[in-house]
Amino acid sequence: MKEESLNPPAGLRLEGIKKAYDGKEVLCGVDLEVREGGFTVLLGESGCGKTTLLRIAAGFERADAGKIYVCGRDVTNVKSGERGVRTVPQSAPLFPHMSAAGNITFDLRARPVLINGKMRRMSAGEARARAEEILSVLGLEGMGSRRASTLSGGERQRVAIARAAACGANVILLDEPMSALDGMSRDSLREWLGGMHEKTGVTVLCVTHDSAEAMRTGDEIAIMSGGRIVRCGSPEEVYRFPRGYEAARLTGESGRLRGVADGVTATFKCGARVECALSGDVEAYVRAEDAEICDDGEVTGRVKSCAFCGDGYMTEILTESGELVARADKKLAAGDEVKLKVRITEVVKA
Numbered sequence: 001m002k003e004e005s006l007n008p009p010a011g012l013r014l015e016g017i018k019k020a021y022d023g024k025e026v027l028c029g030v031d032l033e034v035r036e037g038g039f040t041v042l043l044g045e046s047g048c049g050k051t052t053l054l055r056i057a058a059g060f061e062r063a064d065a066g067k068i069y070v071c072g073r074d075v076t077n078v079k080s081g082e083r084g085v086r087t088v089p090q091s092a093p094l095f096p097h098m099s100a101a102g103n104i105t106f107d108l109r110a111r112p113v114l115i116n117g118k119m120r121r122m123s124a125g126e127a128r129a130r131a132e133e134i135l136s137v138l139g140l141e142g143m144g145s146r147r148a149s150t151l152s153g154g155e156r157q158r159v160a161i162a163r164a165a166a167c168g169a170n171v172i173l174l175d176e177p178m179s180a181l182d183g184m185s186r187d188s189l190r191e192w193l194g195g196m197h198e199k200t201g202v203t204v205l206c207v208t209h210d211s212a213e214a215m216r217t218g219d220e221i222a223i224m225s226g227g228r229i230v231r232c233g234s235p236e237e238v239y240r241f242p243r244g245y246e247a248a249r250l251t252g253e254s255g256r257l258r259g260v261a262d263g264v265t266a267t268f269k270c271g272a273r274v275e276c277a278l279s280g281d282v283e284a285y286v287r288a289e290d291a292e293i294c295d296d297g298e299v300t301g302r303v304k305s306c307a308f309c310g311d312g313y314m315t316e317i318l319t320e321s322g323e324l325v326a327r328a329d330k331k332l333a334a335g336d337e338v339k340l341k342v343r344i345t346e347v348v349k350a
Contacts, residue, residue: 019052020064040218042224058080086169095148100148174205230243266284286343
């Protein structure tokens with residue numbers, strides 16, 4: 001068996017990507033790999049460099065250093081329209097006077113597309129047939145004849161993504177696709193994206209700042225902070241074992257305790273102890289569901305704040321070792337002393 005079959009090329013691979021503006025480094029040697037046919041969500045706060053990375057992958061901007069590969073092909077110096085990569089921005093730009101199918105048809109004929117491994121322009125008949133095919137495959141037949149101006153925000157996003165898939169893109173880049181949608185529209189689009197990905201098998205890299213969206217959308221998450229990828233893995237892996245405070249903070253409510261380990265046990269002044277093979281200063285990240293307020297808890301702290309969150313009260317608690325978050329059944333006042341049982345799933349070097 002050939003080595004290539006054992007290690008197939010990634011759908012999208014970025015190696016050592018660097019970018020600076022006016023002497024300020026925005027991307028600091030970013031390495032990121034999205035497996036072929038995978039759906040990776042790039043999660044990070046505004047200003048962390050995620051949109052710049054997306055634009056470099058698409059070919060809209062040039063990196064100061066680094067390499068870009070699409071399905072094993074080096075496209076670092078290839079024009080944006082010839083990379084086999086399509087970007088769908090937040091605004092989902094469509095021609096308002098055209099139908100959904102007309103928008104897809106126009107785009108298919110406007111530029112060469114990848115057909116059977118070759119770039120060429122489609123005929124009018126080919127383009128119309130392809131538009132109708134992709135709309136049918138993705139369950140959008142009812143939108144085909146509707147003018148783009150009559151579509152909702154979520155429907156426009158669907159058509160824009162269908163257009164990218166119709167053009168034979170190897171990789172689709174989604175830039176905050178749900179940021180302008182209401183809650184119900186987000187849920188609907190998220191479910192549709194999962195079906196689209198399954199039906200087309202296209203490689204997807206989706207950028208977002210919303211942790212809940214990231215956890216529910218992709219099969220892998222890449223956490224970005226300060227121009228670097230700080231953690232990659234499945235949603236479950238990243239949530240349970242963030243390996244750093246930025247990844248913990250960006251993927252959900254999390255407390256942080258600081259302690260000392262002796263190669264056998266990590267000890268925290270607040271009262272928590274856990275087996276640990278590390279030595280020296282350590283940190284532990286504790287999710288809200290792993291901190292239970294109760295009368296017989298081993299950890300003592302004082303309430304910093306308490307706010308209603310629908311299924312209880314999200315409570316911030318200050319301890320001798322750091323801050324914890326926990327859900328309380330009733331409203332607690334700032335300064336109240338509480339005890340907690342704490343489950344620690346990960347200890348890392350501080």
